[in-house]
Amino acid sequence: MTTDILHEQKILILDFGSQYTQNIARKVRESQVYCEIHPCTLPFDEIKAFNAKGIILSGGPASVLEKDSPLCDRKLFELGIPILGICYGMQLITHILGGKVAPSKNREFGRAELMLKEFSHLFEEVKNNSVVWMSHGDRISKLPNGFKGIAFTDNSPMAAIEDPVAHIYGLQFHPEVVHTMEGTRILNNFLFKICQCAKNWKMESLVEYMIKDIRDKVGKSKVVCGLSGGVDSSVAAVLIHKAIGDNLHCLFIDNGLLRSGERDKVESTFRDNFNINLDVIDAADKFLDKLKDITDPEQKRKSIGNTFIEVFEEEAKKRGDFTFLAQGTLYPDVIESVSFKGGPSVVIKSHHNVGGLPEKMNLKLLEPFRELFKDEVRVLGREMGMPDEIINRQPFPGPGLAIRILGDVTRERLKILCAGDKIILEEVKAAGLYNDLWQSFAVLLPVKTVGVMGDARTYENVMAIRAVTSTDGMTADWAHLPYELLGKLSNRIINEVHGVNRVVYDISSKPPGTIEWE
Ligand code: XMP
Numbered sequence: 001m002t003t004d005i006l007h008e009q010k011i012l013i014l015d016f017g018s019q020y021t022q023n024i025a026r027k028v029r030e031s032q033v034y035c036e037i038h039p040c041t042l043p044f045d046e047i048k049a050f051n052a053k054g055i056i057l058s059g060g061p062a063s064v065l066e067k068d069s070p071l072c073d074r075k076l077f078e079l080g081i082p083i084l085g086i087c088y089g090m091q092l093i094t095h096i097l098g099g100k101v102a103p104s105k106n107r108e109f110g111r112a113e114l115m116l117k118e119f120s121h122l123f124e125e126v127k128n129n130s131v132v133w134m135s136h137g138d139r140i141s142k143l144p145n146g147f148k149g150i151a152f153t154d155n156s157p158m159a160a161i162e163d164p165v166a167h168i169y170g171l172q173f174h175p176e177v178v179h180t181m182e183g184t185r186i187l188n189n190f191l192f193k194i195c196q197c198a199k200n201w202k203m204e205s206l207v208e209y210m211i212k213d214i215r216d217k218v219g220k221s222k223v224v225c226g227l228s229g230g231v232d233s234s235v236a237a238v239l240i241h242k243a244i245g246d247n248l249h250c251l252f253i254d255n256g257l258l259r260s261g262e263r264d265k266v267e268s269t270f271r272d273n274f275n276i277n278l279d280v281i282d283a284a285d286k287f288l289d290k291l292k293d294i295t296d297p298e299q300k301r302k303s304i305g306n307t308f309i310e311v312f313e314e315e316a317k318k319r320g321d322f323t324f325l326a327q328g329t330l331y332p333d334v335i336e337s338v339s340f341k342g343g344p345s346v347v348i349k350s351h352h353n354v355g356g357l358p359e360k361m362n363l364k365l366l367e368p369f370r371e372l373f374k375d376e377v378r379v380l381g382r383e384m385g386m387p388d389e390i391i392n393r394q395p396f397p398g399p400g401l402a403i404r405i406l407g408d409v410t411r412e413r414l415k416i417l418c419a420g421d422k423i424i425l426e427e428v429k430a431a432g433l434y435n436d437l438w439q440s441f442a443v444l445l446p447v448k449t450v451g452v453m454g455d456a457r458t459y460e461n462v463m464a465i466r467a468v469t470s471t472d473g474m475t476a477d478w479a480h481l482p483y484e485l486l487g488k489l490s491n492r493i494i495n496e497v498h499g500v501n502r503v504v505y506d507i508s509s510k511p512p513g514t515i516e517w518e
Pocket of ligand 1: 395396397398399473510513514
C-alpha cells in the first residue's frame with residue numbers, strides 16, 4: 001500500500017506466538033493507530049526501517065528460561081523508540097537487559113486485582129484495584145538497572161514495570177483481552193501519552209488512499225473479480241470499481257448451490273445499484289453433474305473447487321486479457337501467530353476458495369484488504385455507501401449448500417433445503433436476531449423418519465436447524481434461540497416444505513463440532 005501518510009504513525013507488534021497477538025493489533029487499530037504484526041524473527045535492519053512510533057512485544061507460550069526460547073536483538077532497546085512488553089515480552093525485556101526471571105511454582109492464570117504503586121504515564125486515569133487477566137508461569141525476581149515496579153497483584157510483586165527514561169514498559173498481564181477492565185486505557189496511554197501517536201487510521205481517509213493505490217498498481221490493465229456475494233469480495237468489488245471503473249470485470253458464478261434469491265440479489269445490487277460490469281454465469285448443471293453420486297464431504301469440496309476453477313478460467317478467457325485477479329483476502333488470512341512448538345516458522349493460511357487459480361491463469365493478485373480486519377472492511381463498505389444488507393451478512397461457505405445436504409446432492413434435495421433455509425432466515429430476521437448470530441441455516445439429513453400428517457402415515461426427511469454465535473468462526477457456541485422461535489420454525493418448515501416431516505435443533509458447540517456439518 002502507498003498509504004504512507006497514514007502509516008507515519010505506525011506501531012510495530014513483534015509476535016512471540018501468543019494467541020492474543022491479533023487482539024493487540026485490533027485494539028491498536030480500534031484506537032485509530034495503524035499497526036502491523038511481524039514475527040519476532042524480523043531482522044533488526046527491517047525493524048529499524050519500519051520506523052515505528054512504538055514497539056509492542058507480544059506474549060508467547062515459551063519461557064525465557066528455556067534453551068531455544070525466542071529472543072530479540074538487544075539493539076532494539078537502544079533505538080530510543082518506546083517499547084511495551086506484554087507477559088513473555090516483559091520477561092524478555094528483563095532477561096535481555098540484565099534482570100532475572102525465575103520459574104514460578106504455580107502458573108498464574110485468570111483474574112487478578114491490579115494495585116497501582118507509583119505514578120506512571122502508562123496508568124494515567126487508570127482506576128486502582130481493577131481486574132486484569134494474567135496468564136504466565138515465570139516471574140521477575142530481579143529488575144534490570146533503571147527499572148522500577150509500578151504495580152502489583154497478590155501473586156505478582158512485579159505486575160508492571162517501567163524504565164521511564166528509556167521509555168521501556170512491561171506488563172505481566174494482558175491489556176488486550178476483554179477481561180482486563182482498564183486494558184484499552186492502558187494501551188491508549190502507551191499509544192498516545194508515551195508514543196505520542198496521532199489518531200489517523202481512519203476509514204474515510206483510507207478509501208481515498210486505497211483507490212489511489214489501486215490505480216497506481218493496476219494502471220490501464222484489466223482486473224477480474226470472482227464475486228461471491230459475501231462481504232469481503234463485495235466490498236473489494238465496489239472499491240476497485242471506484243478506482244478503475246469498467247476495467248473491473250466481475251464474474252458471479254451460479255453453481256446451483258446458492259441460497260434462495262441470492263443470484264437475483266447480487267445482480268440487482270451490483271449491476272443496478274453500483275453499475276459494476278457484472279456477468280452472471282449459470283453453471284448449475286455443470287456443478288451438479290460433477291457432484292452426482294458424491295457423498296463424501298471432502299470429495300464434494302474438491303469437486304466444487306475444481307469445477308469453479310474450470311468455469312472461472314473458461315469464462316474469464318472469453319472476456320479478454322486480464323492482468324489481475326481481485327480477492328478479498330483479509331489480514332488474518334495473511335498472518336497467523338508464529339508457532340514456536342515446531343520452531344519459529346510463520347504459518348500462512350492459504351485462501352481455500354480459489355486456491356490455484358492465479359498460478360493457473362498467470363494472473364497477478366490484487367488484494368486490497370491484506371492489511372485489514374473484517375470489521376475494518378465492514379466500516380470501509382459502509383463508508384462507500386454499501387447497504388447494511390450486504391455489510392452485515394452472515395458468512396456463507398464457498399461450497400455452498402452442497403455441504404449442508406448430507407449424502408447425495410440432487411436438484412430435488414436442493415429445493416427442499418432452500419425452502420427450509422429461506423424460512424429460517426425469514427424468521428430469524430423477523431425475531432431481530434440475524435445480526436446477533438454468526439450464522440443460522442438449515443441442514444438436510446440423509447435419513448427419513450415416520451410421521452403422521454392428517455390421518456396418513458408419512459415417511460420423509462429430517463431437517464436440522466443450525467444457529468451459532470461466534471466472533472471469528474474459529475470457535476462457536478450453539479445459539480440459545482427462544483423456544484417460541486424454534487417452535488415457529490418447526491411448524492412452518494413441516495407445514496410448508498414438502499418432503500420434511502421432522503425438524504431437529506443442533507446443540508453442538510465448536511469444538512468439538514464444526515459449524516458446517518460437512
Ligand atoms: P467450520 O464448519 O469449519 O466453518 O466450523 C467455519 C466457518 O467457515 C465457513 N466455511 C467456509 N467458508 N469456504 C468458505 O469460504 C469453505 O470451504 C468453507 N467451509 C466452511 C463456515 O460457514 C463457517 O463460517
